[in-house]
Each structure stands twice: as C-alpha cells, then as structure tokens.
Amino acid sequence: MTPEPRETQIRGACPLDCPDTCAWIVTVENGEPLSLRGDPAHPYTRGSLCNKVENYLAYARSPDRLLYPMRRSGPKGRGEFVRISWDEALEKIAAVCGDVAKKYGAEAILPYSGSGNMGMIQGIYGAGDRLWNVLGTSRGVYTMCTIAGAYGTGYTLGDNGVGMDPETLCFSKLIVLWGANVLSTHPHLWRPILEARKNGASVVCIDPIRTRTAAASDWHLAPIPGTDAALALGLLHVVLKEGKEDRQFIEERTVGWEAFRERILAFPPSRVAAVTGLPCESIVELGKRIASTRPTGIRIGIG
Ligand code: SF4
Incomplete structure (x- = not known):
C-alpha cells in the first residue's frame, strides 16, 4: 500500500477585507502550514500577494495572536x-x-463590528445577528466605513453592487482614480491600468493626499477634503457645456434628470474652484477630457 503523502497543498483565498481577494496555496505537513504563496493559476491576481499578507503565516503563529x-x-x-x-x-x-437591557431596554445595546477578516460568521456578514435579533437590540449596518459609501452608490446608481469589471480597465483611454489609493489598497488593479497606459491611456488621480498612486499617475488633482461632490458637479457642468451628455442613456436609464441638471448648472467651474481649491482651468481641462474620451474608466474609492 502506498503511504499517504504527508505534505499537501491547500488552495484558498486571502480573507482580508480587500477587493483583490487573492487566491493562495498553503503547503501543509501533518496539519501544520509550512508555506504560503499566491496561486499563479488565478487569472486576476496571478500568483502575487501583497507585502501585508506574504508573511501571513507569521501572523498566524505569532505569540501575540x-x-x-x-x-x-x-x-x-x-x-x-x-x-x-x-x-x-x-x-x-x-x-x-442583561443589566443594560433591564435598566434601559434592549435598544440601549448597539452592536458594532468591522470587517478586518471576511467570512460568513464574521464582521458585517452576520456575526451575532441572531443573538441581537433575539435580544431586540438596536440595529445598524455595523460598520461606518464601506457601507456608507455603498448606500450612497445604491441611492445614486440604483444598486450598491455596481462597478466596472476591473479587468476591462485595460481598454480605457482615460482612467480616473477618484479617492482610490490603488497601489496600496487594490494593487492588482495596477496591472490593467499599466496595460491601458501602454495603449495610450492617461491616468488621473483625484485625492487630497499625494499617495503612492497619486505620485505614479499622469496627473494628480488634490481637492480640499470633503469637496468631491462639488468637483463632480463642476466636471458635469463642463460636460453639459460641451454638449457631450449621453441623451439616450439619460432618457432610457435615469430618473430626475431635470432636477439634477439644475443642480449641475448651479456649479460652474469658477464656483467649484473656490469650493475645492483647485485651479479653474484644471476643472475645465478634466471635464473636457471626460466629455471627449471614450472609453473612460472611473474607479471610485468608497469608505
Ligand atoms: S492584495 Fe493583499 S490583502 Fe488584498 S487580497 Fe491580496 S493578499 Fe489579501
């Protein structure tokens, strides 16, 4: 009888709250993990893990865990x-x-959790839901981070699960990374961005901070924090002035266009420059590029 191999390879995925969701392979011997590496067969992450996770086994073995x-x-x-x-x-x-519920009522208990590790029993995916339900505690969406952005996206775009397929970014001719420090927090997206750049795309980063991504982009615009909405309206103002709005899309796929149009027209680039601290010419220039470049890929960072 052939003895069972003592060493096995187990395929899995990084559990951290990160959009890349890298596939990995853990080599295990007698139940102990020996090594961890990215899975080269994964089409998007192609065998590379970020610095944070390359030493993940050291975290797992740490006496401080x-x-x-x-x-x-x-x-x-x-x-x-x-x-x-x-x-x-x-x-x-x-x-x-029990004491809090007795004294103040169960709604005085506010469950709160984040999502450092993703999983069906962790973080925002349901840790404690049944318990809180039975107790009758206050309910929230737990995290104030991504969820707030996701709700905003849902109200604006109709669904909070929308977003462009990251691999199609390589076809873009203009890439706008808006509040997204891709190089540090979504590193595998940089590959399709570089591919697009090789094919002539330019990369614009909008971020109040000069992040690594901002420094590596072709153009960095640094608005005053919290003025992104004004900047978006100002860019749309330019698009309208250029007459480049997609009328067919607006008519077939949107509601409330007239009210939104009025709002856009209230934010000419001069006003937006005063709000955002950006030069008026930069707002006009980017608005014109967005109006005239097809396809444009916009990656927003939410949270
Ligand atoms: S980039 Fe890093 S944190 Fe994100 S999924 Fe990959 S290994 Fe995990």
Whole structure:
C-alpha cells in the first residue's frame, strides 16, 4: 500500500477585507502550514500577494495572536490582561447585556463590528445577528466605513453592487482614480491600468493626499477634503457645456434628470474652484477630457 503523502497543498483565498481577494496555496505537513504563496493559476491576481499578507503565516503563529478570551486586569492602556475561560467570558458579557437591557431596554445595546477578516460568521456578514435579533437590540449596518459609501452608490446608481469589471480597465483611454489609493489598497488593479497606459491611456488621480498612486499617475488633482461632490458637479457642468451628455442613456436609464441638471448648472467651474481649491482651468481641462474620451474608466474609492 502506498503511504499517504504527508505534505499537501491547500488552495484558498486571502480573507482580508480587500477587493483583490487573492487566491493562495498553503503547503501543509501533518496539519501544520509550512508555506504560503499566491496561486499563479488565478487569472486576476496571478500568483502575487501583497507585502501585508506574504508573511501571513507569521501572523498566524505569532505569540501575540489573540486565541482566548482575556479580561483587563489593570488600568486602561497598560496592556494588562489575564486569560479567562470561555464560560466566564460568556457569563460576563451576558450579565452586562442583561443589566443594560433591564435598566434601559434592549435598544440601549448597539452592536458594532468591522470587517478586518471576511467570512460568513464574521464582521458585517452576520456575526451575532441572531443573538441581537433575539435580544431586540438596536440595529445598524455595523460598520461606518464601506457601507456608507455603498448606500450612497445604491441611492445614486440604483444598486450598491455596481462597478466596472476591473479587468476591462485595460481598454480605457482615460482612467480616473477618484479617492482610490490603488497601489496600496487594490494593487492588482495596477496591472490593467499599466496595460491601458501602454495603449495610450492617461491616468488621473483625484485625492487630497499625494499617495503612492497619486505620485505614479499622469496627473494628480488634490481637492480640499470633503469637496468631491462639488468637483463632480463642476466636471458635469463642463460636460453639459460641451454638449457631450449621453441623451439616450439619460432618457432610457435615469430618473430626475431635470432636477439634477439644475443642480449641475448651479456649479460652474469658477464656483467649484473656490469650493475645492483647485485651479479653474484644471476643472475645465478634466471635464473636457471626460466629455471627449471614450472609453473612460472611473474607479471610485468608497469608505
Ligand atoms: S492584495 Fe493583499 S490583502 Fe488584498 S487580497 Fe491580496 S493578499 Fe489579501
């Protein structure tokens, strides 16, 4: 009988809250992970992992990794904790929740969680949902980050799951990276961007900060933080003045155009320049490029 190989390769995906979702292969021996590498067969991420995750096994093995419930045993900020049992932790949490619910009502409890690791029982994908439901606590969408942007996208575009297929960005002739530090936070998108650039595309980055992406782009516009909406209206103002709006699309696919048009017309580039701190000529120049370049790819960063 042939002995079972002791070493196996397990295919998986990076669980971090990142749009790239890199595929990886973990080599495991006797149940212990030996090495981790990107999966070259994955068509989008092509075998490369970012610096943050290349040493992921070191995180997994770190003695600092939280594996058990810990209770603070000293003043806040001193980092003094003692290990407690799961039963003790559950009893403590249940007692606190019970006390608050009794004294103020269950809605005084506000569940909040983020999504550092993605998974069906973690973060925004349902951790504790049934419990909160049974308790009758206040309900929110947990994270104030991506979800806020996603709701905005939903109200504006009709669905918060929309966005362009990242691999089609390579066909764009103008690429606008708006509030998206792609090189640091969505690194695999840089490949289709470089491909597009080789074919003559120009890359514009809109970001108040001179990020790595901004520095690597052909043109960086740095509006005052929080003035993006005014900038968008100003760019659309230029598009309207150029007569380049897509009338057919507007008529067939949108609602509320007249009200939106009025709003756009209230934001000429001179006003937008005062709001955003950008030169008026830059707003006109980018508006004209957006109006006249086909296809244009816009990657927005939300959150
Ligand atoms: S780029 Fe890094 S964090 Fe994002 S999915 Fe890939 S390995 Fe994970």
